[in-house]
Amino acid sequence: MRSLLLLLALFPTALLCAAPPQPLYEIRAEHDPNGIGKFYMGREIAHVMGHQAANWLERSEREQEERTDLLIAAMELKPGEIVADIGAGSGYFSWRMAKAIEPKGKVLAVEIQQEMLDLLQRNMARRQVSNVVSILGTTSDPKLPEAGVDTILLVDVYHEFDEPFAMLGAMARSLKKGGRIVWVEFRGEDPRVPIKTLHKMTVEQAKKEASVFPELHWEKTIDVLPQQHIMIFRKS
C-alpha cells in the first residue's frame, strides 16, 4: 500500500495510463470498404484522402459548413508560436494560422503526399505567406523538432494515420512542455453528421488512444463547431 501511495505521489497519472495493445495492430480480412483492414484499439483505420481530391478541401462553402473561422478563433493562437499543421493538405489551415502568429511565428506544414506539398507551396506563394515551412513526413514520423512545437493542429487526419501509435508518440515528443494538440474530428457520436463512419471519431476513442502516452492529458473538448469536436490534449 505504501509503495502504491509513493508511486501515485511521484507519478500522479500512473494509474490512469493504459498500456499500448500487444500486438499494436490487428489485421482483419472482413472490414469496412472505407478502411484499410488494420485496427488500432478497436477502431479501423481509414484510407488516406488522395491529393486528387484536394479541391474538396478548398471548396468555397467550407467555411460556412465547418465554421473554420470559429476553429481558428477557438485556437487562441499567439504571435510567435511554432505551430505544426499535420496532414496539412492544400494548406487551408496553414496560411490562416500563419497570419495569426506572424511576424515571428512559424507553421510547419507536414504531409506524406509530395503532391499536396507542391499545391500547398503554390497556395502560400499566391497568398504571399512566407512563414509556412513544408515538411515531407512519413506514415510514422512527422519529422518535427524535438520539444520545439507549441501547438499541433490535426484537422480530419488522425483517423487516417496508418501508424497512429508512432505518430502520436512522435507528436508528443515534438511538443514543448505545456504545448498542446488541437485534435479536430467529425463527431462519431452523432449519426446526423453526414460523413462516413471511419472518417469520424468519438471523444472517448480519442481519449483512449491518447491514454497510452502519460505525458498527454485531455484538457477540454470545445463543441462550438457544427459537425466536429475540437479536443485539446496538453503535454504536462
Ligand SMILES: C[S@@+](CC[C@H](N)C(=O)[O-])C[C@H]1O[C@@H](n2cnc3c(N)ncnc32)[C@H](O)[C@@H]1O
Ligand atoms: C482529409 S485531408 C485534411 C487536410 C487538412 N488538414 C484540411 O483539413 O484541410 C488529410 C491529409 O492528411 C494527410 N496524411 C495522412 N496521414 C498522414 C501522416 N501520417 N502524416 C502526415 N500527413 C498525413 C493526407 O495525405 C491528407 O492530405
